[in-house]
Amino acid sequence: MPADLGDKGPNVGERFPDLRLPDQHGAPVGLHEARRGRRALVVFYRSARW
Amino acid sequence: MATLAAFAAKHGITFPLLADEGSRVIRELGMFDDDLDRHHAEFGRTVRDDQRGVAYPAVFLLDRAGTVLQKRVHRNYRIRDTGGGLLETVLGRAAADRGPGTMVAGEAVEIRASLDSPVYRPYQQLQLTIELAIRGDWHVYAPPAPDGYTPLVVEVAPADGLEVGEPSWPAARPFSVEGLDDAFWVFDGTVRGRVPLVVAAAAGSGDRRIGVTVRYQACTRAACAPPAATRFDLLIREAPFAE
Numbered sequence: 001m002p003a004d005l006g007d008k009g010p011n012v013g014e015r016f017p018d019l020r021l022p023d024q025h026g027a028p029v030g031l032h033e034a035r036r037g038r039r040a041l042v043v044f045y046r047s048a049r050w
Numbered sequence: 051m052a053t054l055a056a057f058a059a060k061h062g063i064t065f066p067l068l069a070d071e072g073s074r075v076i077r078e079l080g081m082f083d084d085d086l087d088r089h090h091a092e093f094g095r096t097v098r099d100d101q102r103g104v105a106y107p108a109v110f111l112l113d114r115a116g117t118v119l120q121k122r123v124h125r126n127y128r129i130r131d132t133g134g135g136l137l138e139t140v141l142g143r144a145a146a147d148r149g150p151g152t153m154v155a156g157e158a159v160e161i162r163a164s165l166d167s168p169v170y171r172p173y174q175q176l177q178l179t180i181e182l183a184i185r186g187d188w189h190v191y192a193p194p195a196p197d198g199y200t201p202l203v204v205e206v207a208p209a210d211g212l213e214v215g216e217p218s219w220p221a222a223r224p225f226s227v228e229g230l231d232d233a234f235w236v237f238d239g240t241v242r243g244r245v246p247l248v249v250a251a252a253a254g255s256g257d258r259r260i261g262v263t264v265r266y267q268a269c270t271r272a273a274c275a276p277p278a279a280t281r282f283d284l285l286i287r288e289a290p291f292a293e
């Protein structure tokens with residue numbers, strides 16, 4: 001069973017750094033602003049091309 | 051952006067898909083995969099130029115304050131949870147389209163075994179869920195069991211290319227027996243354990259029958275039933291791997 005890479009990225013218990021990137025409609029999205037106080041899943045996926 | 055819009059439309063995605071052109075944000079977050087060649091080579095693949103610049107495949111669950119509650123980071127895109135598995139293990143919600151499941155009821159314990167998806171793709175991480183409903187004043191021993199007793203164990207029958215991870219169980223309850231100094235650990239009520247499974251085989255290896263045996267021994271304070279073994283066969287179909 002392949003092990004997780006637990007040391008990459010923000011750690012459990014830390015605040016996830018804010019980020020601002022364009023969405024699929026070209027509108028800028030700020031992570032914490034867009035959550036509006038709700039829980040969120042942040043998923044890193046390779047690409048929409050392959 | 052046009053690529054993301056087309057991708058969202060094709061898959062019916064309504065949540066925000068963010069484009070990190072130039073990989074700036076994933077570098078700042080420490081999520082940039084700077085070892086992509088090695089991670090591809092493990093799967094017998096070479097990296098095309100247009101594949102560079104990606105993040106490690108990962109999922110972070112944030113609470114209402116934006117704090118990381120859970121994280122899963124993998125070393126290759128071929129290893130990832132199923133959608134149903136994420137809903138269950140991260141959000142604690144049952145997936146609408148669960149995989150095959152069966153139930154066996156015994157005198158003391160009712161056992162359900164299920165997979166989190168009806169189909170698998172090569173290298174996708176599946177979750178096998180084992181749920182025990184332990185009746186009344188019965189308990190089962192958690193490992194390590196006292197000498198002479200059988201602890202709760204889940205065995206997955208070995209099969210070509212099937213990788214079986216470490217089972218996870220909730221915390222057991224301490225249980226003391228009059229006249230003995232040692233406390234033992236037991237489960238009672240409803241107990242749900244999970245075992246991660248990966249079919250690490252080339253595409254086209256076909257549908258799989260996952261053989262699962264749950265061994266346990268149920269006791270009350272007064273008496274013990276003999277050790278029991280309950281066998282499940284879960285059929286899972288292969289879905290094509292989207293390249």
